[in-house]
Each structure stands twice: as C-alpha cells, then as structure tokens.
Amino acid sequence: MVDRIAVMSADVVVRALRAAAEPTRLRILALCARGELTVSELVHVLGQSQPRVSRHLRLLVDGGLMERFREGSWVFHRVVHEGPMAGLVRTLLDGLDPADAGLAPDLARLGEVKEERARAAEAYFRRNAAEWDRLRGLHVDDGEVERRIVDLLPDARLGTLLDVGTGTARILELLAPRLDRGEGIDLSREMLAVARANLERAGLSQCAVRRADMYDLPFQAGAFDVVTIHQVLHFADEPGRVIAESARVLRAGGRMLVVDFAPHDLESLRDEHAHRRLGFADAEVEAWFRAAGLKTAARQHLSGDPLTVGIWLAGKRPAAERTLEEVN
Ligand SMILES: C[S@@+](CC[C@H](N)C(=O)[O-])C[C@H]1O[C@@H](n2cnc3c(N)ncnc32)[C@H](O)[C@@H]1O
Structure with missing residues (x-):
C-alpha cells in the first residue's frame, strides 16, 4: 500500500491532502466510499445547501480524490478506486472511526436513503x-442474449452455479440441464x-432459490464454479x-458472467422501472472485475434499439497470482 502512494509527486499529494482536510469534505469522502452518490443524495444526508455541497465536491474532484460521471440527468460521485490515489484515499478512510460523532449521523442517514431506494425497487x-x-x-431480444450465454459457457457440465438476483429463475x-446444482438468490x-413455480413446473430438482441479499451472500468462499448476474x-x-461479493463465493478458476445494458440515455427506465444506473461501459465493469481478483475473458455487445446489451465473462485468478499482482 505504501509504495502505491509513493509513486505520486509531492504536489499531487499535498493538493489531495488539502482537499481532504476539511470536516465536510472528509464526511463526503467517507459517504462516497460506501457507494456512488448523486449531489441531491449528499445534500439530503449532509443537510447542507446544494451550492455548498457542489463546491466541496468540486474541490475533492480537483484534488484527485473523487471522480464524477454524468448519466442522463443524474451526476454521480465516487471515490477513486484505482491507481495510487486510491491507496491514499483508503489510508485516510481506514483510520476513521465510523462511530465518530461527526460521522455516525451521516452514516445513519445514508442507511435510510439506501433503504428507501431498496424499498422502492x-x-x-x-x-x-x-x-x-x-x-x-x-x-431486448431475450432469445439472442440466451444463445450468447450458452455459447460463452460451452462446457458439457458446468458444476455448481449461483444466479445472483435470479428473479423468475430464467x-x-x-x-x-448441465448443472450438478443451481442456486438462485433474490430479495x-x-x-x-x-x-419456485417455474422450477417446479420444469421439474428442475437440482435447482433451488432462496431469499438473500446480493451484498451478503449466505455461502462459503469458493462454493461455486459459475456465478451469473x-x-x-x-x-x-x-x-x-x-461483483466483489459474488467473486468471493467463486472458486479459483471459476467463471463469472455478467449481463447488463451498455451505457444508454433512456431516463424513463429510472422512473418507470426503478433503474439506478443507465448501463455500464466495458471499462467500468472490467475495473470491478480486476478489483475482485477476476480476469476478463470475453466481452460482447448485442446492439439493439434503443438498448444495447453487454455480456462480460471473467475468470477468478488463483490466489497466488492475485497476491503477486498486489505486491507488484
Ligand atoms: C431485473 S431483475 C432480473 C432478474 C433475473 N436475473 C432476470 O434477468 O430475469 C433484478 C432482480 O434483482 C433483485 N434484487 C435487487 N436487489 C437485490 C439485492 N440486494 N439482493 C438480491 N436480489 C436483488 C430483484 O428483486 C430482481 O428480481
């Protein structure tokens, strides 16, 4: 960790520390380390005016500690997760006591915001x-997406599979037919x-579903050969x-298949279908893979009108390989 910080120039580090050295900005960093947030969410949690919060955010972005990205009419902010600055941010935040009187109320309000959103979904x-x-x-054309999924997982036997957010278990x-055991979780x-009705009707006794949260999977590390999201x-x-929690329950050498939308501007999906994000770029998904110890094996795009579907396949690297990369 220390050598990651050391590769930045002194100027860059001083600018970053200046940006972080203010109580509200430190609170913002701590909040955004727990997920990307919009300005209006931060205004609500911090109880400060929008212009003040925006000014703090600008300083944090200029200081290199945070990044902002626009999706339709929403602008998200998050702490940087890659590169030497990410090490500095982690060091600053790891030492912060979440029970601190200046921080605990923020975290409680953030919890409420997230719960409200989860309730709506x-x-x-x-x-x-x-x-x-x-x-x-x-x-999208489901049939074509499913053909691609089958092509990307061609093995005669797939072993054990976890389907995260399984919905109707499709x-x-x-x-x-190629599973020894299939588990689906959904909230x-x-x-x-x-x-359950679908699995029963199809006579798929090797598959079962249960209620669980995708952020806290009720399975041991390395329990599955394949995870689908x-x-x-x-x-x-x-x-x-x-992705990180799903990677945890994947065995070394196991595969993760993620299907979602490529970036789009169909804002109505937020209002009418409870979407939070308007799709994902390859670079974003693949950065999450890397951070979770996964290596991208394939990426495909299925162009449609108005939505393009992205399919990303990754393999879990053996622990020894992952440790070696951390050290280097
Ligand atoms: C768009 S549906 C997709 C369902 C299925 N994978 C499919 O493609 O048909 C998203 C699913 O994610 C589930 N979900 C949302 N948040 C979740 C969470 N925190 N933990 C588990 N499942 C969650 C929802 O209940 C919903 O069934």
Whole structure:
C-alpha cells in the first residue's frame, strides 16, 4: 500500500491532502466510499445547501480524490478506486472511526436513503413479479442474449452455479440441464414465488432459490464454479461490491458472467422501472472485475434499439497470482 502512494509527486499529494482536510469534505469522502452518490443524495444526508455541497465536491474532484460521471440527468460521485490515489484515499478512510460523532449521523442517514431506494425497487418487483418474463423481453431480444450465454459457457457440465438476483429463475432454467446444482438468490419474495413455480413446473430438482441479499451472500468462499448476474447490476447502489461479493463465493478458476445494458440515455427506465444506473461501459465493469481478483475473458455487445446489451465473462485468478499482482 505504501509504495502505491509513493509513486505520486509531492504536489499531487499535498493538493489531495488539502482537499481532504476539511470536516465536510472528509464526511463526503467517507459517504462516497460506501457507494456512488448523486449531489441531491449528499445534500439530503449532509443537510447542507446544494451550492455548498457542489463546491466541496468540486474541490475533492480537483484534488484527485473523487471522480464524477454524468448519466442522463443524474451526476454521480465516487471515490477513486484505482491507481495510487486510491491507496491514499483508503489510508485516510481506514483510520476513521465510523462511530465518530461527526460521522455516525451521516452514516445513519445514508442507511435510510439506501433503504428507501431498496424499498422502492422491491415494490417495483412486487408489482411486476407475475409479469416479469414479458417485461424482461420488452427492450431486448431475450432469445439472442440466451444463445450468447450458452455459447460463452460451452462446457458439457458446468458444476455448481449461483444466479445472483435470479428473479423468475430464467437463467437457472436455461443452464439447469448441465448443472450438478443451481442456486438462485433474490430479495423479492414475490419474484421468488414465481421462480419456485417455474422450477417446479420444469421439474428442475437440482435447482433451488432462496431469499438473500446480493451484498451478503449466505455461502462459503469458493462454493461455486459459475456465478451469473443477469440484468441486476443497474439496480445496485454499489455494483462493484456486488461483483466483489459474488467473486468471493467463486472458486479459483471459476467463471463469472455478467449481463447488463451498455451505457444508454433512456431516463424513463429510472422512473418507470426503478433503474439506478443507465448501463455500464466495458471499462467500468472490467475495473470491478480486476478489483475482485477476476480476469476478463470475453466481452460482447448485442446492439439493439434503443438498448444495447453487454455480456462480460471473467475468470477468478488463483490466489497466488492475485497476491503477486498486489505486491507488484
Ligand atoms: C431485473 S431483475 C432480473 C432478474 C433475473 N436475473 C432476470 O434477468 O430475469 C433484478 C432482480 O434483482 C433483485 N434484487 C435487487 N436487489 C437485490 C439485492 N440486494 N439482493 C438480491 N436480489 C436483488 C430483484 O428483486 C430482481 O428480481
């Protein structure tokens, strides 16, 4: 960690430390380290005016500690996760006590913001569980996506598979004939009810679903040969953390397949379908893979109108290889 910091010039480090050396800005850093946030979310959590929060954010971005990116009408802010500055940010934040009187109320309010968002998404899936299989195919050709998934996982036997955010268990159904065991997890009881009915009707006794949170999977490290995350990440507050937690339960040499939208500007998906993110660029997904000890093996794009689907396949690197890269 120390040698990562040492590769920056003294000027750069001084500018970064100056940016961080102010109570509100340190609070912002601590909040954004827990997921990317919009200005209005930060205004709500910090209880300060929008111009003040924007000014602090600008200084943090100028100091190299944070980055901002626009998606439709929303602008997200997050702490940098790669490069030498990420090491400096981690060092600053690791030493911060979350129970500190200046920070704990912020973290509690952030928890409320996230819970409110999760409730809205859950309500959406509750309303739409019965109709989900039709809704899923509304913007993309499901059949073509599924053919690509099958092509990217060509093995005669796939072993054990976890489908994260399984919804109606379509991915389990698709791959079940080649599975020794398939598990699906989802937060929505209504989606799980449809999933159970689908698996039962198809007679897929090697597959089961259960209620669990994708940020805290109820499985041991290395439990699965394959993990799939199909059209789930755009609902996530912290997509990188979903990938990291999924990578944890993957065995070394195991594969992760992520399917989601490429960047788009269909803002209506936020209002009508509870999406948080408007798709993902290859670089973003692949940075999350790297951070989780995964190596990109394939990326494909299925162009559609108005949405393009991205499919990303990665392999989990053996522990020894991952440690070697950390050291270097
Ligand atoms: C768009 S659906 C996709 C379902 C399925 N993978 C498919 O492609 O048909 C997203 C699913 O993610 C689930 N989900 C959202 N947040 C979750 C969380 N924190 N933990 C587990 N599942 C979650 C939702 O309940 C929903 O069923």
